[in-house]
Amino acid sequence: LPRIAIIGNGQLGRMLRQAGAPMGIEVLPCDPNLDAPIELKPDDVITVEQELWPDTARTRQLTAHPGFVNARATQVIRDRLSEKSLLDHLKVGTAPWCNVTPDHTTEHLALVGDKLVIKRRQGGYDGRGQWRWQQGEPALDEWLGECIAEKMIPFDEEVSLVGARGHDGKCVFYPLTLNLHQQGILHASVGGLKRLQSLQATAEEWLTRIMVELDYVGVMAMECFVVDGTLLVNELAPRVHNSGHWTQAGANPSQFQLHLRAVADLPLFTPAVDGLSVMWNLLGRDWSTDWLSVPGCDVHWYEKEIRPGRKVGHVNLHRASVDDLQTSINQLATLLPEDDRSPLLWALQEIQ
Ligand code: ATP
Ligand code: MG
Ligand code: MG
Known part of the structure; x- marks a missing residue:
């Protein structure tokens, strides 16, 4: 090996x-x-x-x-300009967008939409390096030549597809994950939701197209908006992804094992997924051992210094049935201060 x-x-x-x-x-x-x-x-x-x-x-x-592996893929994906150009080239749906050139004016921006998200081409994560702009606001003077502008999408929800491609070209996927982002940061995910199955085939087809074009090997994640039952790709991640953390509890192999299998040229098969899982990110907060009394609850602690808003761990809740998962979510929620419960309450609603 x-x-x-x-x-x-x-x-x-x-x-x-x-x-x-x-x-x-x-x-x-x-x-x-x-x-x-x-x-x-x-x-x-x-x-x-x-x-x-x-x-x-x-x-x-x-x-x-x-x-x-994946020198080209990381190069293309690290820059939103080449990333979005690739999506357009492959006819994969994405939000209308334009490059923000050094001589850009508000008239140029108006062609993309009334409300825009301006994103730095490189280095942004967790919603950093982006801001919102709308018609009537002054022209951009900061970051000209370093950004793209995207139409603000009034999405119904956000999902992601995590999949892998092997050295032999075989592609395998997890079921779509439902994600809750707030202020640009992932707070919680639900894995194994049956109602997302109608979007699965399109999502797999698109991510296959992307991985084939980039001759990619390993796990890749594709973040999407869902608008009126159709998908628009938001961005790609050429690596294991936060929205795939639930697979540690709810799938075999997990996204981490799957990535190792793919890059090490070991056999790949569609991961087995049973029951339903919720992942809750620990953002700038400690955890408590009494959470372990909740059935199906696993804590992953990254041993990082706790700073406000920083991802320092995550909790996976995995149960065989919706009823059982509801019980576990409720049990964990009661162990938390009221202010911290909202991602779990979101998940509770989504699985009903
Ligand atoms: P990540 O940590 O996932 O890499 P990031 O900083 O690269 O995040 P994006 O994923 O582009 O940023 O955006 C973060 C979040 O902001 C999205 O998940 C979504 O909730 C919101 N967002 C981004 N672009 C748009 C858009 N065009 N329309 C509406 N909402 C958007
Ligand atoms: Mg990103
Ligand atoms: Mg993102």
Whole structure:
């Protein structure tokens, strides 16, 4: 089995390492900020947990290694301009958009829509690096030449598709996940919702098209808006994704195991999913051991310093039936201060 080196050493790398442990697959998360080179073996596989990294001796070494997979995909996806151009080229539905050039005027923006989301092309995450603009507001003076403008989509809900492609081209997928974002940050997801099945085929077809075009290997996530029962792709992530964390409890293999299988050229099959799962992100808050008294409750703690709004862990709730999951959600909610309950109450409503 090859060793898997990861560009990045955050929680995604940590959970990839945990997923490799049972099979004895060594996973080596690498801090991209360090200049000290690491010792790599010729048959190591190099993959990423982030799209963008600083230019350091270490990242130069990792990306120059012949085992680095998905060089093109990470390059295309890290820049919203090339990412959205790819979606257009592949005729995958997306919000109307334009590049914001250095000489852009409000007239140019008006062609895209009345209400817009301006997004920095590179480096944004958790809703950072974007702001809202509408007709009548002054022209942009900041970030000209560094952004795209997207029409604000009055979506009904947000879903994501997590899938994987193997070295042999085989693609497999989880069922669509329902996501709750607030202020641009993912707060909770529901995995295994039957009512999303009607969108599954289109979503799989689109993500297959994208992964084939990029000759991608590994797990990729596709975030979408649902508008009047149709999908629009918001963005892509060439890696394991927060909206796939529920698969640790509700699917076999999990997205982390699936990614390792794909990049290590091990057999891929459509993951088995049973019951229903809810993932709740721990944002800038500690957890409590009494949550473990709730049936089906698992806590994943990233051992990071708690700072306001920072993702420091997540909770998975997995039960076999809707009734059981409702019971567990209610039980966990009562253990929380009232202000913290809203993502769980959202999930409770969505699974009814
Ligand atoms: P992530 O942490 O998922 O990488 P990000 O910072 O890259 O987030 P986006 O996913 O582009 O940002 O946007 C964050 C959220 O903002 C979306 O999930 C959605 O709720 C909202 N949003 C983004 N673009 C639009 C749009 N065009 N119309 C309406 N809402 C939008
Ligand atoms: Mg993003
Ligand atoms: Mg996003």
